[in-house]
Amino acid sequence: MKISSHPESWMQVREAGLYCVPADAYIDPTAEVPRAIITHGHADHARSGHGHVWATPETIEIMKTRAYLSAETGETKLTYGTRHDLGGGVTLWFASAGHILGSAQAVFEYQGKRVVAAGDFKRHPDPTCAPFEVVPCDVFITEATFALPVFQHPPLEVEVQKLLRSLATLPERTHIVGVYALGKCQRVMKTLRLAGYEPPFYLHGALRKLTELYEGYGQDFGAWEMVSDIPRKDKHIFQGKIVLCPPAQINDRWSRRFESPLPTVASGWMQIRARARQKRAEMALVVSDHADWGDLIRTCKQTKAPDVWITHGRVEALEYALRKEGINAKGLNLIGLEEEGGS
């Protein structure tokens, strides 16, 4: 088969996801494949069972921690900006995506054209990962998780103040904050420290390994302890303090060990009231790892890409808005990427 230089012909959607034809490699595939390029460590992007994996060193470490890599898996670690010959005439390099530690945009260069698969990304400042880098390109492949005008993420500092105010006014309540183990947990802790919160954090077991991994990369979260290390009878210790756990645990049996718990969810979805109620949260912190509406459009324009392909999320809205800007946008209808997870 003759492959022309137009990206449509060499970057395609297959059943397992986005596929770079000349390099015979998938990007964040949803099934086990021989050659996989992984943008970041969230479970809907990084999976186990691939033959060979290309990713940033941080992402490789995260995948190891989560047991996504076995002894048989080949790995190629590429730091941001390192150019790599992927074979078939394709050059691959990673640019930071600002989503979580190690998150990357995969940049493909082939026959003079450049395609950037951004993975998940955000533009709001995050003290726990490198900021998003704009890479000019011919085709920009973006997510659209929060692609509706109702999503205008407030600064994290403002959201964290809500939590600090509540701790001051309700010192008898145990503030249980539901956060994803990878990224959200560490970002919330770090932002709280920067806002001057000093007591130790109390962590659910599921958050330990990844927090230690972040610390291995030089992140400092101050003092934190495992909830399970504190004797059950000493539950007063948690009152007026912050306990962090996966979101599903805030109203689960696990949280019944605490005195007068105040279930809180930190997620981009919390902007919609009914979502917070669905989770039975009593406090909703709008904390998102994704670009909001304004940032999505701004970013697409900054890449100067004449073509934008949209992977998942609110595809219709972003496609429509970009076309109004004169950008040739289209939805790829990728399935398997979590609609409302990672957030």
Place this chain on the structure above:
Amino acid sequence: MEAFSQLLDDLYFTNSTLAKEAILSTYLRATPDPDRGWALAAIAGTLSFDMFKRNLIKTLMSERMDPYLFDLSRHYVGEMSETVALAWPQSSDPVRLNRLPDLHEVIAEFQSRDRAGIRAYLITLLDNMTPAQRWALLKLGTRGLRIGMSARTVKTTIAKMADVEIGVIEELWHGLEPPYESLFAWIDGRAEMPDISQVLTYSPVMLAHPLDEDKDLARLAPGTHQAEWKWDGIRVQLAAMNGEVKIFSRTGDDVSHSFPDLAGAADFEAVLDGELLVKPGDEIGSFNQLQKRLGKKKPAKKLMTDLPAHLMAYDILSLDGRSLKSETLTDRRKLLTTLIAGQDPNRFSLSKTLEWTDAAHLRRLREDAARSNGMIEGLMIKDKSSPYIAGRPKHQWYKWKRDPFLLDAVLMYAQRGTGKRSSFYSDYTFGLWSDAEDGKLLPIGKAYFGFTDEELKLLDSWIRSHKLQKFGPVQEVTKELVFEVAFDSAHESARHKSGYALRFPRIHRIRWDKPAREADRIEAVRALVGK
């Protein structure tokens, strides 16, 4: 306004009723008049005016935002006010306020301004507010507040603050008006309890428990209990005093303006409890006919002549200024019988008591109700010695509805829900096969309840993986899933392609196992309801 917005947020995000009561009473104690009274009215749903129309909000948004993006957003969020609150695009040259006005200032401003003034003021407020404050304003201004706090909980809170039984507040409530300054003066200990004896007001009604066939049937005997038809009209309370007549709905709304023909015919001083029906000739009209009279704020003369409003009375709460609530049902009924006998029989009739001998007889009567063409939905069985007690006292009144009708219908379209269910596909349109055997499904109804939260999740994911076309917010699905649909009655309808509309359709069971081609045909409706 900041405090009010904070109050709504706190209430919205609090789960326990007790905690909600604590939040509300703390606010009511800490906030001066008249703001607290207006806040109470907003939460209890007793504001009598819109500060601005929903249409104005829509117009403002259509001027500021792409309508397609707005629609996508609204369907995603599940409701308009929150969508506007979140997506409000700031004016290019906004008027900046040094502080947000107090709640009563906001209300007074909106009430004193003309249309252009209301528009300008609304824009200024929205430009100066956070999303949460905008939400509070939009909900307040259009009286669309739903924060999971019932009127009952509000009254309980007030009763606790005043240190009285809730019954005292129930009696008082409908005689008071926002911003409730006399109520708060009494709660604060600065004044006596407000006197409402000269106010024509709604008295909370007595309600029935569903009859539990296993436990309750044995309690009943013709000597101690009377049976009546349960009419499928509109429960109302008609109150007449000093030449003034008011008709209240079951929830205490004044609906007199919709039924001036009935109100004008009342020639007595009494408070009656009964069923509002229409009586176009000698017979009671159908539900279809009654529906034409509902929701009309100023009914046309012709409509009132064609479909005169009628009260089927079954109880009397007071007569000539004397409360009868503590009398027995038998004694009240004697007085009611005499009163009705002196009224225009086209306007007032007495709900007749049914002869019955034993439980088997009652059961047969209940089955007769199913053949009444829908206007009788079952039996009411009342303890003859019962006083008239507001609320739902135990073992006094029973309702025994006939069984619902059942049909197997095929899911055709789904729509996302609102509120707690926003983003879930929770509204379902279903259809029956046409009689013509042409393989066409004809939509017959829509239901959004009858299933558990677990089933909702399953249905939602089924729909997501069986999508066909999308028509705006309406998602068409492959015609594969069968619902057993329960409904109370059916009537002919030109609006539905099937020719029928169902009353109170709900999902009775999800028939995951049943092939769609085995679902019912339209003729099944005809067979069931006998027309």
